Amino acid sequence: MNTANHIAPEDLPLIALQFLPEQEMADALVHLEHCEACRAEIARYQGDLATYALTSEMHSPPALARERLMRRVAKEKKVVPIERPQAAAVTATAHHDEPVMAPRRGTMFDTETYEMPRRNRAAGVAAWSGWAIAAGLAVVAGLLFHQRQGLQSNVKDLSAKVTQTTNEDTRAEAVFKTLTAEGAIQVAMHVPPPDGVPAPRLPEGHTTYLADKGQLVFVAANLLPVPQGKTYELWVLPQQTEGAPKASPIPAGTFKPDQYGSASVVMPDIPKGVSAQGFGVTIEEDGGAKSPTMPIVLVGLGI
Amino acid sequence: MDREHEVLTTATQPAEDDAALLARVQRGDEQAMAMLFDRYSRIVYSVALRVLRDAASAEDILQEIFMQIWRNPAAFVATRGSLGGWLAVVTRNRSIDSLRRKKPTEQVEEMQLAAPGNMADESERNLMMEKARVVIAQLPTEQRKTLEMAFFDGLTHSEIAEMTGDPLGTVKTRIRSALLTLRKGLQA
Numbered sequence: 001m002n003t004a005n006h007i008a009p010e011d012l013p014l015i016a017l018q019f020l021p022e023q024e025m026a027d028a029l030v031h032l033e034h035c036e037a038c039r040a041e042i043a044r045y046q047g048d049l050a051t052y053a054l055t056s057e058m059h060s061p062p063a064l065a066r067e068r069l070m071r072r073v074a075k076e077k078k079v080v081p082i083e084r085p086q087a088a089a090v091t092a093t094a095h096h097d098e099p100v101m102a103p104r105r106g107t108m109f110d111t112e113t114y115e116m117p118r119r120n121r122a123a124g125v126a127a128w129s130g131w132a133i134a135a136g137l138a139v140v141a142g143l144l145f146h147q148r149q150g151l152q153s154n155v156k157d158l159s160a161k162v163t164q165t166t167n168e169d170t171r172a173e174a175v176f177k178t179l180t181a182e183g184a185i186q187v188a189m190h191v192p193p194p195d196g197v198p199a200p201r202l203p204e205g206h207t208t209y210l211a212d213k214g215q216l217v218f219v220a221a222n223l224l225p226v227p228q229g230k231t232y233e234l235w236v237l238p239q240q241t242e243g244a245p246k247a248s249p250i251p252a253g254t255f256k257p258d259q260y261g262s263a264s265v266v267m268p269d270i271p272k273g274v275s276a277q278g279f280g281v282t283i284e285e286d287g288g289a290k291s292p293t294m295p296i297v298l299v300g301l302g303i
Numbered sequence: 304m305d306r307e308h309e310v311l312t313t314a315t316q317p318a319e320d321d322a323a324l325l326a327r328v329q330r331g332d333e334q335a336m337a338m339l340f341d342r343y344s345r346i347v348y349s350v351a352l353r354v355l356r357d358a359a360s361a362e363d364i365l366q367e368i369f370m371q372i373w374r375n376p377a378a379f380v381a382t383r384g385s386l387g388g389w390l391a392v393v394t395r396n397r398s399i400d401s402l403r404r405k406k407p408t409e410q411v412e413e414m415q416l417a418a419p420g421n422m423a424d425e426s427e428r429n430l431m432m433e434k435a436r437v438v439i440a441q442l443p444t445e446q447r448k449t450l451e452m453a454f455f456d457g458l459t460h461s462e463i464a465e466m467t468g469d470p471l472g473t474v475k476t477r478i479r480s481a482l483l484t485l486r487k488g489l490q491a
Contacts, residue, residue, distance in 0.1 A: 010475035013482055018396055019459045040417075047417035048482040050388030051489060052454055053395055054346070054432045055439050056353035061344050065362050066337070072366065073336050073373050 007031060007038050016045040176266065203261070205298045207279045209236070214272035216252055218265040218279070220298070223257035226283055231256055233284045234265050235292050237301075239275040250274060254288040277301060321386040328376040336373055343387055344369070346422070347394045353455050354398035364397050387422025399457035431489065438488030442481055445469075449477040 007015070007028055014020050015028050032039050193199045205220040218234055226232060231254040238247035253268035278301035282292040321342075327335035347368055351361035368390065371378065379389055421427040439447060452458045452466075460478065464471045 010472070010479055013479050014460060014475065016392075017453055017478070018399070019453070043417040044486065045482055046392055047388060048486050049395070049454060050385070050391045050422075051431060051435050052439070052450065052482070052485060053350045053391035054428070055435045056349050056455065058345055058349045058432070059352055061348035061365055062358070062362060065344065065348070065365060066340055069340055069366055069369050070333065070337060072370060073333055076370075076373065077331065 005031075006035065009041075012038065012041050013045045013048075016042050016049055201261075203298060205234075205279070205281060205300065207234075207300065209276055209279070211275050212273055214270050214274070216265070216268055216270060218252070218255075220255075220257065220263045220281070221261060223261045223263055225261075226256060229286050230283050231286050231288065232263065232297070233282050233288050233292070234268070235280045235282065236270060236274060236276050237278045237280055239277045247274075249280065249292050251288055251290065252279075254284065254286075325372075325376045325379060325386070328373060336369070339372060339386075340369055343390050343422075346387060346428075347390050350391055350394040351398045354395060354457065355402060360401065361398075364394060364401060368394060368397060385422045387428065391422075395454060402457055434489055435485060438485050439481075441488075442484060446477045446481040446484070449474055450481040453478050 011020065011024075011028070015025065015032075018025075020028060032042070201222045203220065203222045203224065205218060208217045209215070216236070220232075223232065233254045234252040235249040236252050237249050240246060250270055252270050253265040255263040255265050257263040278299060280292065280296045280300075281298035282289075282294070282296055284293055321339075324335045324339050328339065344365060348361055348365045351364040352358065355361050355364070379386055422431070439450075442450075449463060449467075452463050453460065458466065460471060460474045463469070464474045467474070
């Protein structure tokens with residue numbers, strides 16, 4: 001790919017486009033490190049690509065995108081290091097036979113005055129204890145480093161879990177919205193009737209129920225309109241236990257069908273832990289009733 | 304003063320403005336971040352949308368790139384050229400990586416970019432866009448299509464050659480010629 005030690009002219013735009021295979025790209029990068037001419041040429045191609053990018057049709061980002069970004073920005077506030085004044089230059093004149101010391105970096109202890117220790121036997125011990133302290137600090141630093149690595153890895157894992165949970169929440173919310181949206185089409189599928197026979201559009205309801213959590217989603221179709229002042233009411237028909245007093249139906253929400261005969265009850269306020277034998281729908285006075293009024297217009301028993 | 308020198312000289316003016324904003328971002332100034340977003344979000348979003356053809360994915364890229372600026376403004380050094388140009392190229396690269404479900408590649412992003420013009424100034428940017436569109440419209444069809452496939456569709460030269468049945472060398476030459484014509488057209 002190199003011609004006279006330079007990258008071939010046809011390959012320069014490919015580098016800018018990130019199209020070179022891994023190995024060739026690695027070779028090119030090694031060359032670019034030392035070749036100002038090739039680097040400048042690629043910079044020009046990058047500029048050309050930036051100009052070309054502008055030829056795409058311009059669209060404004062969604063109105064809330066800015067708000068979302070600023071929220072994330074606010075969440076990740078920066079810890080800005082406090083700028084410390086530079087240590088004053090060494091002005092003291094040193095003796096020619098003494099080593100010149102570099103200015104010490106400013107620290108929070110700068111205001112304290114240190115007295116140079118006198119040279120005596122204790123100085124030797126002090127020097128060794130200095131090494132011992134340094135070694136101790138190195139061990140502590142190593143431990144802290146490992147701890148930090150561990151924490152970073154934990155943060156990474158947690159971030160991944162948060163992302164996953166967020167995705168699941170988003171999906172659940174979408175499912176919920178789909179089920180309850182006003183304009184949503186609800187279609188029930190049946191075995192097609194024989195030719196020439198008009199398909200009857202019978203009222204029907206579908207219930208999904210989680211007894212232990214007391215969560216219920218009910219969707220109905222082909223319902224007839226209810227008379228003025230009346231409403232449909234959904235009932236949970238509890239499982240009857242032998243020997244126990246008979247459990248009464250539990251009201252699980254009132255509803256009226258829309259113009260297409262569709263209706264839904266989503267997450268009504270019902271007690272948790274009630275095993276259901278089935279579900280029923282009756283017609284009641286507006287506002288609902290405490291016990292069902294016969295007849296039951298829709299009924300379904302669990303398997 | 305020749306035209307190229309003039310373009311590069313004028314480009315240093317807005318770089319200072321962007322550099323000042325980046326310096327404020329470095330100090331944690333959220334207002335500066337909002338100003339950068341207002342200045343360049345349209346470019347970033349449009350390029351991402353053109354590559355990904357999906358509004359939600361394009362916004363993901365937009366958010367990712369601006370968060371990258373917030374987290375590490377030093378990654379863009381003003382001497383690399385115009386921030387707008389750099390963002391346009393990085394957006395394209397990130398979008399292609401996202402299309403290919405590839406880990407983002409950084410090496411090219413770290414390279415210098417000759418400032419194509421004053422992208423911080425909206426009127427100048429619009430003028431550049433118009434000029435660039437005219438030049439691209441006048442390119443021979445094969446060159447135009449090849450460049451589009453390479454830049455916006457992220458098809459490599461080998462993939463383009465395979466798809467079109469043209470020799471690899473021809474594809475490379477077309478990409479290079481198209482970019483050189485664009486450069487000349489903007490300097491004219």
